Amino acid sequence: MIEDRRLNVLRAIVEDYVATQEPVGSKALVERHRLGVSSATIRNDMAALEDEGYLSAPHTSAGRIPTDKGYRMFVDRLAEVKALSVAERRAIETFLSGAIDVDDIVMRSVKILAQLTNQVAIVQYPSLTRSTVRHVELVGLEGSRVLVVVITSSGRVEQRIVELTQTPGEQLLGDLKSRIVRATLGQRLPEASLRLAELIETFELDDRPVVSAIVTTLANTFSNERSDERVAVGGTANLARFGADFDTAIRPVLEAMEEQVVLLHLLGEATSGPHVRIGRETGRDDLSGTAVVASNYGPDGESFAQLGTMGPTRMDYPATMAAVGAVARYVGRILADG
Amino acid sequence: MIEDRRLNVLRAIVEDYVATQEPVGSKALVERHRLGVSSATIRNDMAALEDEGYLSAPHTSAGRIPTDKGYRMFVDRLAEVKALSVAERRAIETFLSGAIDVDDIVMRSVKILAQLTNQVAIVQYPSLTRSTVRHVELVGLEGSRVLVVVITSSGRVEQRIVELTQTPGEQLLGDLKSRIVRATLGQRLPEASLRLAELIETFELDDRPVVSAIVTTLANTFSNERSDERVAVGGTANLARFGADFDTAIRPVLEAMEEQVVLLHLLGEATSGPHVRIGRETGRDDLSGTAVVASNYGPDGESFAQLGTMGPTRMDYPATMAAVGAVARYVGRILADG
DNA sequence: CTTGGCACTGGACCGTGTCGAGTGCCAAGT
DNA sequence: ACTTGGCACTCGACACGGTCCAGTGCCAAG
Numbered sequence: 001m002i003e004d005r006r007l008n009v010l011r012a013i014v015e016d017y018v019a020t021q022e023p024v025g026s027k028a029l030v031e032r033h034r035l036g037v038s039s040a041t042i043r044n045d046m047a048a049l050e051d052e053g054y055l056s057a058p059h060t061s062a063g064r065i066p067t068d069k070g071y072r073m074f075v076d077r078l079a080e081v082k083a084l085s086v087a088e089r090r091a092i093e094t095f096l097s098g099a100i101d102v103d104d105i106v107m108r109s110v111k112i113l114a115q116l117t118n119q120v121a122i123v124q125y126p127s128l129t130r131s132t133v134r135h136v137e138l139v140g141l142e143g144s145r146v147l148v149v150v151i152t153s154s155g156r157v158e159q160r161i162v163e164l165t166q167t168p169g170e171q172l173l174g175d176l177k178s179r180i181v182r183a184t185l186g187q188r189l190p191e192a193s194l195r196l197a198e199l200i201e202t203f204e205l206d207d208r209p210v211v212s213a214i215v216t217t218l219a220n221t222f223s224n225e226r227s228d229e230r231v232a233v234g235g236t237a238n239l240a241r242f243g244a245d246f247d248t249a250i251r252p253v254l255e256a257m258e259e260q261v262v263l264l265h266l267l268g269e270a271t272s273g274p275h276v277r278i279g280r281e282t283g284r285d286d287l288s289g290t291a292v293v294a295s296n297y298g299p300d301g302e303s304f305a306q307l308g309t310m311g312p313t314r315m316d317y318p319a320t321m322a323a324v325g326a327v328a329r330y331v332g333r334i335l336a337d338g
Numbered sequence: 339m340i341e342d343r344r345l346n347v348l349r350a351i352v353e354d355y356v357a358t359q360e361p362v363g364s365k366a367l368v369e370r371h372r373l374g375v376s377s378a379t380i381r382n383d384m385a386a387l388e389d390e391g392y393l394s395a396p397h398t399s400a401g402r403i404p405t406d407k408g409y410r411m412f413v414d415r416l417a418e419v420k421a422l423s424v425a426e427r428r429a430i431e432t433f434l435s436g437a438i439d440v441d442d443i444v445m446r447s448v449k450i451l452a453q454l455t456n457q458v459a460i461v462q463y464p465s466l467t468r469s470t471v472r473h474v475e476l477v478g479l480e481g482s483r484v485l486v487v488v489i490t491s492s493g494r495v496e497q498r499i500v501e502l503t504q505t506p507g508e509q510l511l512g513d514l515k516s517r518i519v520r521a522t523l524g525q526r527l528p529e530a531s532l533r534l535a536e537l538i539e540t541f542e543l544d545d546r547p548v549v550s551a552i553v554t555t556l557a558n559t560f561s562n563e564r565s566d567e568r569v570a571v572g573g574t575a576n577l578a579r580f581g582a583d584f585d586t587a588i589r590p591v592l593e594a595m596e597e598q599v600v601l602l603h604l605l606g607e608a609t610s611g612p613h614v615r616i617g618r619e620t621g622r623d624d625l626s627g628t629a630v631v632a633s634n635y636g637p638d639g640e641s642f643a644q645l646g647t648m649g650p651t652r653m654d655y656p657a658t659m660a661a662v663g664a665v666a667r668y669v670g671r672i673l674a675d676g
Numbered sequence: 677c678t679t680g681g682c683a684c685t686g687g688a689c690c691g692t693g694t695c696g697a698g699t700g701c702c703a704a705g706t
Numbered sequence: 707a708c709t710t711g712g713c714a715c716t717c718g719a720c721a722c723g724g725t726c727c728a729g730t731g732c733c734a735a736g
Binding site for chain 4: 023025026027028039043044046047057060061062063
């Protein structure tokens with residue numbers, strides 16, 4: 001009973017603080033919420049919540065602000081999912097469905113996510129390692145060069161040009177291609193990479209140099225870490241809203257944005273549905289004032305990569321989670337179609 | 339004579355202000371530079387320079403700071419080109435030569451430029467419209483789909499897949515390809531696009547649908563504005579150095595960075611060698627405290643695109659121009675090789 | 677367990693006074 | 707015709723002190 005009210009108080013404080021950006025006091029709380037008790041009672045509750053580590057007071061006579069633990073409790077047990085408006089859903093759908101290729105989808109996702117949340121948006125490119133081989137093509141070019149093209153289930157097209165020491169015959173190229181396709185079609189890229197290695201030995205000695213060069217390039221493409229780790233970032237201008245504390249809130253975010261590795265780490269591992277990391281939970285001490293809301297995306301069930309937003313811990317979690325979830329869903333759907 | 343000294347004073351003021359970020363007064367000036375005259379004389383000169391619009395005083399009794407006009411005079415007539423150190427040249431060269439494809443070159447250029455200048459770096463992708471056709475390939479895929487691949491002189495590889503209503507024969511595809519190559523090889527992309535249009539009529543009526551579909555796709559690829567306008571941005575963390583005036587200096591830059599069109603406009607049109615735009619010269623009122631140093635790049639003579647940096651007007655112009663120039667030169671050279 | 681009352685705390689805000697860098701101007705010197 | 711030292715003046719930066727008030731903690735009564 002009393003426990004319930006305390007949690008309600010915590011919820012009210014989080015909501016008010018997010019809305020006003022100012023420490024909230026007992027009196028203001030009873031005025032803005034129908035809690036049915038007096039401010040003195042609230043004071044007792046707030047003191048208790050502070051003891052338990054959910055709140056902290058900047059100084060003796062200011063209001064309270066939620067701690068990271070307080071926010072954590074809020075998102076875990078107190079927040080109700082805030083549904084997006086119809087207009088917002090429409091906006092996401094129409095904007096994303098106008099995309100013409102995978103790059104465009106990623107760029108548009110970043111943009112719409114930044115707009116919806118007023119935060120910094122991060123979208124990881126569909127991971128090569130988690131998608132499968134949809135198509136492979138070998139094209140002999142002039143001279144002794146061969147163009148290798150791979151299309152993955154996530155719609156990505158990767159191409160390489162291989163310089164050979166000798167010019168391969170048409171029939172060899174055709175043979176090689178069909179064997180490659182047979183061995184790798186529908187396979188996940190890391191597995192396909194393994195199958196390729198086995199392939200070399202099935203060719204005659206004379207053809208080995210050519211086959212080996214092409215197959216190696218292909219295998220490299222399959223397990224290309226560089227493109228696997230690419231992310232797009234947008235909504236940087238929203239950093240302006242983070243408030244005036246430049247050094248504590250903005251600079252660390254800018255620095256994190258410079259390093260793709262850091263961003264990937266922040267997005268975290270695949271989990272289904274939006275998840276939240278608050279302050280130090282991000283794993284970086286300098287981002288103690290920052291929270292990350294991320295979700296995996298991909299056609300139903302499958303998970304191609306992650307996307308999400310980065311903002312101050314004092315953010316509107318329900319709205320942000322809803323937006324991240326919705327965008328992830330639409331992106332997944334569109335990738336499945338395209 | 340006296341005119342010379344005044345310009346020297348202006349130069350000294352710009353240099354000191356850039357170094358200290360603080361308004362510079364007459365006394366400090368005579369102490370730090372051997373001007374051979376007393377501070378009173380300098381005061382007279384400063385008053386004259388202020389009358390002519392090269393300097394301004396924040397308030398009655400602070401030092402003077404250069405106006406945009408002052409900076410303009412400085413870069414036009416007073417600055418000496420500051421050569422990069424050997425170590426810096428080495429760094430640029432080794433870092434850039436490690437790139438594996440065009441995307442990588444662009445990303446690395448942004449990074450090294452941001453590092454060298456401690457500013458926000460902007461690099462435009464090699465423009466399609468200014469490069470020429472190096473190779474065209476048509477590949478029949480399973481079903482009635484055709485893969486179209488274009489390689490440009492700037493090393494970019496673009497590919498499209500065309501869905502046809504009927505399956506084209508091998509000989510038609512081969513014939514089409516050789517005619518396309520004959521018509522477009524070595525042409526600049528916009529011209530190549532025109533040549534393609536003429537090509538359709540040279541085929542028999544039966545083949546027209548197929549030819550037309552492929553040629554149209556190819557023409558679109560040639561004149562693809564979207565990829566023509568892509569830019570990469572980096573060094574955002576350097577915004578931290580812009581100083582404390584968040585709203586006037588940092589926010590506008592962040593906002594500009596969000597819109598690629600704006601960035602392209604800032605980089606400006608092709609001019610050979612680094613050029614500078616100071617404050618309002620950028621064409622945007624909200625960037626009045628910002629200056630852009632940009633240069634075109636490309637293999638000797640040719641100009642593929644622009645690159646440059648964006649920073650506060652109080653920047654080290656000689657050093658920045660040297661860095662921009664050097665990176666542009668190396669990038670051009672590497673693109674020519676690859 | 678709740679409530680009103682009350683003393684207390686500590687930042688925010690404001691006006692004042694002092695300090696000093698830097699200016700403009702002038703009269704004297706070269 | 708310039709240059710120079712001197713001098714009065716200006717204005718921001720900074721420190722000090724006082725007032726104000728939101729908000730707290732605690733207590734005795736309901």
